[in-house]
Amino acid sequence: MTKLSVNINKVATLRNARGANNPDVLSVATDCELFGAEGITVHPRPDERHIRYNDVRDVKSRITTELNIEGNPTDKYIDLVLEVRPTQVTLVPDAEDQLTSNHGWDTRTHRTFLTDVIGRFREAGIRTSIFVDADPEMVACAKSCGTDRIELYTEPYASGYSANRKQAIAPFIAAAEEARRQGLGLNAGHDLSLVNLAYFHKCIPWLDEVSIGHALICDAIYMGLRDTIAMYKKCLE
Structure with a gap:
């Protein structure tokens, strides 16, 4: 079964636009669970322009x-x-200052750094995943960094769909097949939507998790959060 993790960053962006607490990020997070999401994703950035560190x-x-x-492993x-x-x-x-994620790691070049960071998280009992492009070599090198999973950066798929x-x-x-050969768990995310998600899952049914935020929250404006999550x-069935 592929789990759906809802990224609530865009909810925080809307809240921050007025400086109060509407919409309530915590209420949306718990409602997503109530409506069937199996996880919540947050991506705090240094300027806290959407999800804030206290929100996490x-x-x-x-x-x-x-x-x-999710995030760039700075010291903070x-x-x-x-x-x-x-x-x-x-x-x-x-x-x-990046607007949104637009590429995966070069796991070969950054292998030492990623190995050190992942080691710290794994010692703390936290499952780790590396965001990578759809490149079998980057997937294989991710395995050598000690990660539990990879997350495929899916914008190129969405734009070409x-x-x-x-x-x-x-x-x-x-x-994805390389990840399976390497014994890595498999996640995917970025610009997945109701238009392209079913085909992606049909072709790669062994996905562990998809993380979806922007498209899902946009759809919820028209269809409501409960119905959107159900769709x-x-x-992913």
Whole structure:
């Protein structure tokens, strides 16, 4: 069964626009669980322009499913993760001022750094995942870093889906098969939506988890959060 983890960053972005507490990030997180999500994802950035560091602490104390904390492993981020002790940490190579994630790690070049960081998290009993492009070599090198899982960066699949979905999915199948050969767990995320998720899952049914935020929250504006989560879960059956 592939789990759905809802990224609530966009909810925090909307809240922060007015400076009060509407919408309530914690209420949305617990409602996502109530409506069927098997996890909550947050991606705190150094400028706290959406999810704030205190939000991460509060969400961990309130939810009953899995918490996944994404981010670039700066010292501040590492300290937060070790304090909060989420179920999973996903390492993403974001620049401090980056609008959104746009590439995976070069796990060969950064192997020593990633190995050291992952070692600290694994000692704390936290499942680790490395954000990577759909490149079997990067997947194999991720294994040598000691990670438990990888997360495939799926924007290239999403952007190519309409033109030729068989061509768009091909490198992701190759990377996913390499992950399976390496004994790695497999996550995926970025620009997955109701348009393209079912086909992605059909082609790679051994996915452990998808993390979806922007498209899901946009869909919820029109269809409501309960129905939207149900529709995304239907894509993963």
